[in-house]
Amino acid sequence: MTTIKDRQFKPEKLFQPRxxxxxxxxxxxxxxxxAGKGMHAMQFAEQNPSKHLIAIERTRGKYDVFAERSKTLGLRNLTAIHADAIPWVVHALPPQSLDGIFLLYxxxxxxxxxxRWLNMPFFEFLLSRMKPxxxxxxxxxxxxxxxxxxxxAKEQWQLPVKRLQVATDSARTHFEVKYLARGEVCxxxxxxxxxxxxxxxxxxxxxNAQA
Structure with a gap:
């Protein structure tokens, strides 16, 4: 049976983003x-001044709104990036450099x-960029x-998982606000x-050559 890892992610084949x-x-x-229009990213940066967040958005229209809003707020611990996340991560992040990752909606x-993220060979590379x-x-x-x-997460990647229902008053992203307002479970x-x-x-x- 072919597994996700058998499909092999090849980071050396990816060019730098423009x-x-x-x-x-x-x-x-x-x-x-x-990151969309940056709603969660700006909240996180404001609430966690000692932590730095890089927030990536691929869609130009959403990114432009995000970049303008974050510039107005002047948050020095937030960096907005317009790029495809996969090649950007490959070229930008060394091993064990991240304390956390957000994949919201x-x-x-x-x-x-x-x-889907956990169904991609790239997910193993993403894990390698995370600290223990x-x-x-x-x-x-x-x-x-x-x-x-x-x-x-449990069977393919052998990761501990904590699962919970998002609080009905949570408002991290525009999607989350919309879904919860409709009475959906997140x-x-x-x-x-x-x-x-x-x-x-x-x-x-x-x-460097892969070890």
């Missing part, structure tokens, strides 16, 4: 993928489940998506990278 700038990373570094990819005991917060309003992600998974966890990319860094 206008790529190597980021200066913090000792307390977080990443948000799919990602595209459920109904026509191509292999493109760092966490991934994944939120979705789709129960089947949450069920699948929880199963993959699910949250907290995935933790254990101490001693190993991936195929633990020593892989851009510009």
């Amino acid at each position: 206008d790529f700038v190597q980021p200066i990373l913090s000792d307390s570094q977080y990443l948000e993928i799919g 990602p595209n459920p990819e109904p026509k191509n489940s292999s493109q 005991e760092a966490t991934i917060i994944l939120a979705t309003n789709i129960k089947d998506y949450a069920d699948e992600a929880e199963q993959l 699910h949250q998974l907290e995935l933790t990278k254990p101490k001693g966890y190993q991936t195929a990319f633990d020593r892989w860094q851009q510009g």
